[in-house]
Amino acid sequence: MTSTITISIDVMGGDVGAAMVIPGLDVALTRHPDIRFILFGDETIITELLGQYPRVLKASETRHTDVAITMDQKPSQALRKGRRVSSMWRAIDVVKTGEAQVCVSAGNTGALMAMARFCLRTMSSIERPAIAAIWPTLRGESIVLDVGATMGADAQQLVDFAVMGGAMARALFEIEKPSIGLLNIGVEEVKGVEEVREAGSMLRESDLPMIAYHGFVEGDDLGRGTVDVVVTEGFAGNIALKTAEGTARQIASYLRDAMSRTLLARIGYFFARSAFKLLREKMDPRKVNGGVFLGLNGVVIKSHGGTDAEGFAAAVDLGYNMAKNDLLEKINMDLTLYHRSRSDSGNASGEGVS
Numbered sequence: 365m366t367s368t369i370t371i372s373i374d375v376m377g378g379d380v381g382a383a384m385v386i387p388g389l390d391v392a393l394t395r396h397p398d399i400r401f402i403l404f405g406d407e408t409i410i411t412e413l414l415g416q417y418p419r420v421l422k423a424s425e426t427r428h429t430d431v432a433i434t435m436d437q438k439p440s441q442a443l444r445k446g447r448r449v450s451s452m453w454r455a456i457d458v459v460k461t462g463e464a465q466v467c468v469s470a471g472n473t474g475a476l477m478a479m480a481r482f483c484l485r486t487m488s489s490i491e492r493p494a495i496a497a498i499w500p501t502l503r504g505e506s507i508v509l510d511v512g513a514t515m516g517a518d519a520q521q522l523v524d525f526a527v528m529g530g531a532m533a534r535a536l537f538e539i540e541k542p543s544i545g546l547l548n549i550g551v552e553e554v555k556g557v558e559e560v561r562e563a564g565s566m567l568r569e570s571d572l573p574m575i576a577y578h579g580f581v582e583g584d585d586l587g588r589g590t591v592d593v594v595v596t597e598g599f600a601g602n603i604a605l606k607t608a609e610g611t612a613r614q615i616a617s618y619l620r621d622a623m624s625r626t627l628l629a630r631i632g633y634f635f636a637r638s639a640f641k642l643l644r645e646k647m648d649p650r651k652v653n654g655g656v657f658l659g660l661n662g663v664v665i666k667s668h669g670g671t672d673a674e675g676f677a678a679a680v681d682l683g684y685n686m687a688k689n690d691l692l693e694k695i696n697m698d699l700t701l702y703h704r705s706r707s708d709s710g711n712a713s714g715e716g717v718s
Contacts, residue, residue: 368398369687371680372455372464375405376432377471378669378676382406385470386413388676389420395677396684402464404429404451429454433475435669442475443482452476456483459662466683468654470667470676477513477657477666484662489699492517493659494525495598495666496532497605498682501589507533508586510598511605511655517597519562522546524699526567528658529593530575531698535689536682537592541574545581545591547600556580563595570705574698654679656686663691 373389375382382405389401400423403410407428414421431450433442446453452471456479458464469476477493486493494510509529514521526544533542546564548556553564560580567577578591586594586604596604623629653675657664663686667679 368400369396369466369684370400370402370464371466371468371683371687372402372404372458374452374455374467374469374471374476375403375410376429376451377469377476378667378671379435379470381432382409382413384671384673385676386410386417386420387673389424389680390417391673391677392680392684393419393423395681399423399680399684401425402427402455402458404455405432406430427454433471435472437472437475439472439474439478442472443478446475446479447482453479453483456480456662456664459664460484465687466663466665468665468667468676468679468683470669470671470679472669473512473666476664480657480660480662480664484660484664486659487661487696487699489703490524490528490659492521493657494528495601495655496529496658497601497655498536499586499594499608501587503589505537506586506589506592506594507536508594508596508601508604509658510596510601512598512602513657514598516599517559519559519566522559522563522595522597523566523570523702524659526563526575526577526593526595527572527698527702528695529595530572531694532656532658532686532691533592534574535691535694536685538689539592541576542592543576543578544593544595545578545585547586547594547596547604548580548582551580551582553580559597570702572698572702572705574701654682656682656691658695661692663687 375385378384393399403424403426407426410426429451431446433446433450433452452469455467455469459467460483492514495513496507496509497511499506499508507529509525530542530544533539546560548560581590581594653668653671655666665679665683667676
């Protein structure tokens with residue numbers, strides 16, 4: 365791993381594109397001055413903005429593209445229109461060629477996943493990729509996957525998610541043996557759909573040395589931080605993610621209304637404002653912005669399309685940490701170890717059978 369981390373940026377992605385992305389890169393550089401960027405998008409727009417951010421200008425190379433993928437395009441349309449020519453595709457492609465270690469985009473999630481799968485391909489033992497999100501908890505942070513890439517998953521796919529999520533926890537949190545839980549409607553072994561129960565049995569029997577299988581966890585365990593990694597399929601994971609984000613906004617709105625309702629409340633807020641500031645920071649979705657596409661032969665980070673500069677910088681931070689801590693190497697190593705253990709188990713169970 366070189367000392368400099370090169371990150372490719374889809375500058376045109378997101379609700380406002382370059383006007384949010386370029387300031388976000390400036391914020392990221394304050395924390396990681398060893399980053400270099402390859403910027404893909406409309407050169408005229410990018411150059412004008414770079415004039416306001418000399419630090420980003422110095423750390424960047426701009427490559428012009430005429431095509432930008434819109435937020436409402438279907439993945440199939442995006443592939444037809446943008447393959448090889450769009451800012452999104454070309455930002456992914458330089459990860460494939462090795463010019464960049466990470467791609468970051470705030471663009472259309474479905475299009476980004478489709479292009480990433482088409483361009484980078486999945487790892488040899490992975491059938492379907494997952495999107496892993498960082499989840500704020502009472503203990504700190506956890507990883508939740510999948511939050512939207514795979515609708516429905518069989519037992520083997522859930523186990524693959526667990527192994528990849530464990531590798532990400534080791535890379536991001538520097539935990540030697542992260543704890544893994546399968547999201548379920550109860551902690552009892554008899555509860556839940558067959559795929560989840562089977563995945564639990566497979567993880568328990570594998571007894572992998574790089575993860576600690578906790579068992580089933582419920583929805584309230586997400587916020588508690590009961591485990592380091594929560595595994596589910598993308599339909600339930602995406603609903604959980606959107607519910608948590610909506611609840612955070614709802615609580616923040618309740619607090620604003622309550623604190624401004626009466627003179628006494630406003631006086632109370634004045635004396636407790638430091639505590640409320642800390643609460644806002646804990647609930648700020650920008651602090652944990654960014655989903656990691658796992659299971660591909662390259663690192664791709666999806667930023668929220670409607671985020672601001674601080675939020676986009678958080679997505680860049682995540683990509684930086686994934687590259688710096690050799691995420692792909694850890695995932696490949698853990699998957700190899702898991703499949704080897706399955707093979708050894710199968711061979712052992714077949715011994716003596718005539």
